Amino acid sequence: MRTRLKLIFITLFFLSGCITQADQQQQADQVIKQLHQAIQQKQWDTAMQLFNPDFFKTEPKNHWKKQFNALQDKLGNIISFHTISKSKDPRFGGDFYIYIISVRHEHGFSHETVTLIKSIDDTPLTISGYQIKAQKNQ
16 A cells, blocks of 8 residues: 555656756747847837737737837937846746846936746747836936
8 A cells, every 4th residue: 555655656756747847048038138139129020029919918019119219218229238137937837937137228227027938838938028117317
């Protein structure tokens, strides 16, 4: 009886390892880099292709694009991006990669929080959340 119980636990342990996905951190880093290149070059269609389609159900594409134009009107062109922190949050539905990024503009800074998701099905890694806050130089 104990041997059977041990065998069941060992089997469950190995099966749980089979459903765990491989780490996609390097791929997430690449998506962030592609996003920033597209934003800096104002290639909005290229940037939008990196997002999960569900994102634009709550954030209209035109509003998202206008947000960047207003930000650059206020703070000037983007000079550089610097990742402040990044983390991986594994959940039942997939892995979430969360980035906090400082963006330097000609006349100030903005801060981005970008969330990417790699769901457990075979959908590609996409941006599922995006927030930006401006901070003008004093």
